[in-house]
Amino acid sequence: MFRILIVTTDNEPGVLDRVASTFRRRGFNIHSLTVSPTLEPAISRMTLVTDLNANSKRSAKAFLERLLNVHSVVDLTEVASLVRDVALVRVASTTENRPALFQLAQIFTAEILDVSTDSVVMSVCAGPERVDALLEALRPFGLLELCRSGAVAMQRAQTVSALPVATDEVEDAVSF
Amino acid sequence: MILWECLEREGVEVVFGYPGGAILPAYHAMENSSVRHVLARHEQGAAHMADGYARASGRVGVVLATSGPGATNLVTGLATAMMDSVPLVAITGQVTSSLLGSDAFQEVDVTGVTLPITKHNYLVQRPEQIAPAIREAFALARSGRPGPVLVDITKDAQIASTVLDWEGAFPTRHLRHLPAEVPKAELDKALDMIRASHRPLILAGHGVTLSGASAALLAFAEQAKIPVAATLLGLGAFPAGHPLFLGFMGMHGSPWTNLAIQEADLILAFGMRFDDRVTGDPATFAPHATKIHVEIDRAEVGKIINVDLALQGDLRNVLERMQPDLAPVPSETWLAHLEEMKADHGPKEAESWPPMPTTNGLGPIEVLRTLFQEAPDAVWVTDVGQHQMWQAQVMRHSRPRTLITSGGLGTMGFALPAAIGAKMACPEAEVWVVAGDGGIQMNSQEFMTLVQEGLKINVAVINNGTLGMVRQWQTLFYDDRRSASGLANPDFVLLAEAYGMKGMRAGTLADSLSAVQAARACPEPVLIEFVVDPEACVYPIIPSGARLQDMMHEPNLPIPASR
Numbered sequence: 001m002f003r004i005l006i007v008t009t010d011n012e013p014g015v016l017d018r019v020a021s022t023f024r025r026r027g028f029n030i031h032s033l034t035v036s037p038t039l040e041p042a043i044s045r046m047t048l049v050t051d052l053n054a055n056s057k058r059s060a061k062a063f064l065e066r067l068l069n070v071h072s073v074v075d076l077t078e079v080a081s082l083v084r085d086v087a088l089v090r091v092a093s094t095t096e097n098r099p100a101l102f103q104l105a106q107i108f109t110a111e112i113l114d115v116s117t118d119s120v121v122m123s124v125c126a127g128p129e130r131v132d133a134l135l136e137a138l139r140p141f142g143l144l145e146l147c148r149s150g151a152v153a154m155q156r157a158q159t160v161s162a163l164p165v166a167t168d169e170v171e172d173a174v175s176f
Numbered sequence: 177m178i179l180w181e182c183l184e185r186e187g188v189e190v191v192f193g194y195p196g197g198a199i200l201p202a203y204h205a206m207e208n209s210s211v212r213h214v215l216a217r218h219e220q221g222a223a224h225m226a227d228g229y230a231r232a233s234g235r236v237g238v239v240l241a242t243s244g245p246g247a248t249n250l251v252t253g254l255a256t257a258m259m260d261s262v263p264l265v266a267i268t269g270q271v272t273s274s275l276l277g278s279d280a281f282q283e284v285d286v287t288g289v290t291l292p293i294t295k296h297n298y299l300v301q302r303p304e305q306i307a308p309a310i311r312e313a314f315a316l317a318r319s320g321r322p323g324p325v326l327v328d329i330t331k332d333a334q335i336a337s338t339v340l341d342w343e344g345a346f347p348t349r350h351l352r353h354l355p356a357e358v359p360k361a362e363l364d365k366a367l368d369m370i371r372a373s374h375r376p377l378i379l380a381g382h383g384v385t386l387s388g389a390s391a392a393l394l395a396f397a398e399q400a401k402i403p404v405a406a407t408l409l410g411l412g413a414f415p416a417g418h419p420l421f422l423g424f425m426g427m428h429g430s431p432w433t434n435l436a437i438q439e440a441d442l443i444l445a446f447g448m449r450f451d452d453r454v455t456g457d458p459a460t461f462a463p464h465a466t467k468i469h470v471e472i473d474r475a476e477v478g479k480i481i482n483v484d485l486a487l488q489g490d491l492r493n494v495l496e497r498m499q500p501d502l503a504p505v506p507s508e509t510w511l512a513h514l515e516e517m518k519a520d521h522g523p524k525e526a527e528s529w530p531p532m533p534t535t536n537g538l539g540p541i542e543v544l545r546t547l548f549q550e551a552p553d554a555v556w557v558t559d560v561g562q563h564q565m566w567q568a569q570v571m572r573h574s575r576p577r578t579l580i581t582s583g584g585l586g587t588m589g590f591a592l593p594a595a596i597g598a599k600m601a602c603p604e605a606e607v608w609v610v611a612g613d614g615g616i617q618m619n620s621q622e623f624m625t626l627v628q629e630g631l632k633i634n635v636a637v638i639n640n641g642t643l644g645m646v647r648q649w650q651t652l653f654y655d656d657r658r659s660a661s662g663l664a665n666p667d668f669v670l671l672a673e674a675y676g677m678k679g680m681r682a683g684t685l686a687d688s689l690s691a692v693q694a695a696r697a698c699p700e701p702v703l704i705e706f707v708v709d710p711e712a713c714v715y716p717i718i719p720s721g722a723r724l725q726d727m728m729h730e731p732n733l734p735i736p737a738s739r
Contacts, residue, residue, distance in 0.1 A: 021291055062475035065353055068296040
């Protein structure tokens with residue numbers, strides 16, 4: 001089962017190595033990992049997606065929390081969270097099927113970034129499942145190249161959100 | 177260079193090391209320092225010396241080495257300290273910062289190599305980073321679950337001058353993951369569980385010594401009337417002669433101790449980590465027991481054995497706070513039962529277990545018994561293998577820090593250098609090395625360090641002409657095919673004399689006794705070679721991964737089916 005861990009760390013050289021090493025030595029795979037500075041420049045935030053059972057997850061979290069450079073580890077798997085993944089995808093296309101592609105892009109609120117005689121590049125920013133769904137819808141056209149950012153995630157506010165919740169966001173929280 | 181002033185301010189009196197190119201500026205600056213330097217003959221030896229110093233004293237051990245091969249030679253020592261939670265600070269020289277990553281002469285990515293075997297490490301490239309790194313390294317090595325920390329300092333950072341800002345280097349990050357005091361409500365839960373038990377058992381690990389909880393444990397066990405079993409590194413944390421002391425547990429533990437674990441209805445795991453040498457098959461470990469784990473390192477909780485209650489915090493603090501509300505457990509029947517089990521394995525006298533097997537020549541168990549009878553108050557520093565297990569069975573360690581041994585990593589070659597460190601830490605103590613003929617040769621160059629430093633240490637080499645534990649496993653589990661386990665050995669008496677020590681040899685029990693007595697009376701360091709039966713095995717043995725009750729007590733027994 002995929003799990004999302006939010007790891008806040010010191011923003012200094014070698015921290016990524018220490019975090020990754022915690023997984024490597026136990027043979028745990030990292031599915032995706034994004035790192036960026038936070039509002040506090042001295043602190044980095046990692047969104048780490050990993051495929052672990054509950055017990056391995058518990059130990060991975062504990063081993064991460066043992067690192068000097070780690071401030072906190074939060075498991076977003078079992079709480080309501082907002083997850084986004086950016087994908088750039090190059091799809092084979094002909095002048096004939098281009099309208100169909102554009103239609104799909106519209107349905108998935110993907111942006112067309114580049115159009116050439118034999119391909120189209122589009123970008124989508126959505127929950128990982130929705131990105132997967134778009135890719136499946138595009139597959140019959142011929143997928144030529146794919147680049148995904150990996151998940152970034154944030155916990156949903158504890159209070160009821162004032163904004164209407166899109167259905168795919170709720171699904172993300174459950175399925176991921 | 178401010179390194180030495182930093183070390184002095186940390187209270188360092190002695191460092192162990194070996195100079196070389198990239199650490200030369202630091203050695204150059206050492207001249208003006210009050211810190212004593214012990215020159216090892218190999219950096220691995222220096223690391224074990226610092227380790228032995230830390231284990232014997234409870235203070236942080238410090239080791240210095242140069243870049244590249246100097247630093248990689250520390251690796252085994254750091255891993256040994258990491259596994260056994262020993263506070264160590266290693267300082268290594270590194271090539272000039274402009275050359276980092278260029279495969280410069282004697283360059284190794286030391287922070288990369290040592291990342292998984294240190295609590296933390298630092299690459300220091302500027303002189304003003306030295307003090308913060310050193311202060312934090314010491315704070316981290318000591319705090320929480322102790323361990324080794326490495327500070328790699330580039331040559332240019334050693335050379336450039338800077339003003340020491342000690343206050344500005346005040347460390348705080350090491351506090352991040354220290355647990356808060358265990359809440360009273362959690363302690364009350366533990367007390368309720370203890371109150372409800374009839375067959376409670378304390379498992380005492382290295383954490384008892386590390387947290388200074390020996391006295392608290394004694395008071396706790398006595399007040400609640402709960403028996404105590406010890407892991408290898410827990411030996412000495414509870415007085416071995418005490419009526420509540422059950423014995424050594426695990427693969428080569430006493431049968432009644434292992435059976436007690438399997439019959440207990442409450443396990444109180446104090447500062448121990450359920451190593452596989454202790455649990456055997458974890459799925460069948462202590463099947464009837466509710467389990468309480470008191471442990472400072474959260475990562476150890478639930479790692480191997482699921483527990484019913486985890487108290488994450490300092491053991492001594494937990495025990496001292498629980499004690500006022502601790503009532504005696506109705507454990508009379510249980511204690512009587514344990515006594516009966518003990519009696520099944522021989523008369524009540526201390527010397528009846530482990531049984532001395534019929535031997536061809538001098539029996540190793542007799543040698544260890546003789547050693548301990550003659551020097552019961554010594555600090556014993558052992559190597560790894562059969563002699564290590566026999567001493568754990570035979571010697572009745574009764575004070576913390578009087579048994580120094582490599583438990584988790586099982587590092588052969590540990591004993592001699594670690595004993596040098598222990599003697600430096602406790603100059604008044606009688607210090608004995610016990611090592612096999614294999615292990616003593618792994619760091620025998622350190623005999624010269626011992627002599628150069630003028631230390632009175634006695635060395636018992638239990639020579640069976642073989643890698644005994646390897647040979648035992650080959651006999652029991654590998655069709656007795658003795659691949660590469662036989663050793664041709666130097667003349668150990670001549671070897672000792674070549675280094676300027678006194679050498680003796682004993683092949684009978686009478687000779688052994690007189691040699692031990694002569695060695696103790698001799699002001700010079702003495703090596704005694706005990707020529708023992710090469711076929712002796714350590715019994716009982718629980719085959720790796722078997723249940724604790726599946727002990728093999730004698731040679732040639734079939735391996736239990738559950739293995």
